Amino acid sequence: MAEKKYRLRRLNNRHAPSLREETIHVVHSQAELRLYLSARACQCGGKLGTRRKYRSQLRAAKGKRVITRVIDRYVTVCRRCRDEVQFAFDISEPVTNPKASLPYVLNPTSKPSEVIDAGHWLNLAYGYFEAALEAQFEGDPTACRDLALTAAAAIEEVLKFYPEGRSLPPTSAFFTPDSLNNFQQQSQLFHRDVLRGLRDVYRQEAKKSEGQSSALDNLLSSVLD
Numbered sequence: 001m002a003e004k005k006y007r008l009r010r011l012n013n014r015h016a017p018s019l020r021e022e023t024i025h026v027v028h029s030q031a032e033l034r035l036y037l038s039a040r041a042c043q044c045g046g047k048l049g050t051r052r053k054y055r056s057q058l059r060a061a062k063g064k065r066v067i068t069r070v071i072d073r074y075v076t077v078c079r080r081c082r083d084e085v086q087f088a089f090d091i092s093e094p095v096t097n098p099k100a101s102l103p104y105v106l107n108p109t110s111k112p113s114e115v116i117d118a119g120h121w122l123n124l125a126y127g128y129f130e131a132a133l134e135a136q137f138e139g140d141p142t143a144c145r146d147l148a149l150t151a152a153a154a155i156e157e158v159l160k161f162y163p164e165g166r167s168l169p170p171t172s173a174f175f176t177p178d179s180l181n182n183f184q185q186q187s188q189l190f191h192r193d194v195l196r197g198l199r200d201v202y203r204q205e206a207k208k209s210e211g212q213s214s215a216l217d218n219l220l221s222s223v224l225d
């Protein structure tokens with residue numbers, strides 16, 4: 001996994017517990033951060049408990065330059081072994097990008113994620129689209145549209161790992177041996193054309209729901225008038 005290492009100079013938040021590890025994951029949106037955290041477990045395999053969040057400003061040395069970054073830390077305790085588990089994220093970019101708060105903007109940059117790998121994004125895309133169909137079934141076209149657009153955005157995240165002109169992602173797009181193995185077993189699912197087709201299907205579904213959603217709004221306003 002690609003990880004940015006900063007030398008810690010100063011933490012402003014005096015109440016925060018001391019930072020155990022120097023690994024700070026760079027994320028591109030709050031959505032990406034939440035998705036990453038939701039997939040984490042303790043090293044013992046136990047589920048993680050409620051998270052406490054601490055925001056700090058950090059002055060980091062990057063070569064000879066000193067830059068100020070915004071760091072969010074999450075501290076939690078494993079429900080099984082009671083070990084404390086910490087995660088630290090560099091959220092400097094999402095804070096400066098207002099678009100990142102939209103539900104389906106997962107990463108407003110063209111850079112691939114450093115915390116969620118290609119296989120994980122593809123699974124998230126499948127999950128979001130399944131949820132979109134469920135929302136459709138339950139008669140909620142607005143939720144269906146948002147979820148289908150999020151699924152399409154997750155596919156875009158997979159495609160960000162592909163070098164120009166290549167139809168499959170490099171092995172570096174997979175951050176764990178399990179994930180790489182899954183890719184090697186089912187590489188046809190990762191073919192660029194397959195993913196683009198899937199993304200278009202998701203977008204079409206979103207468009208359909210968009211139409212239904214505004215038809216529903218019109219109907220409701222005509223009834224209420």
Ligand SMILES: [Zn+2]
Nearest residue numbers: 042044078081
């Ligand atoms: Zn544990």
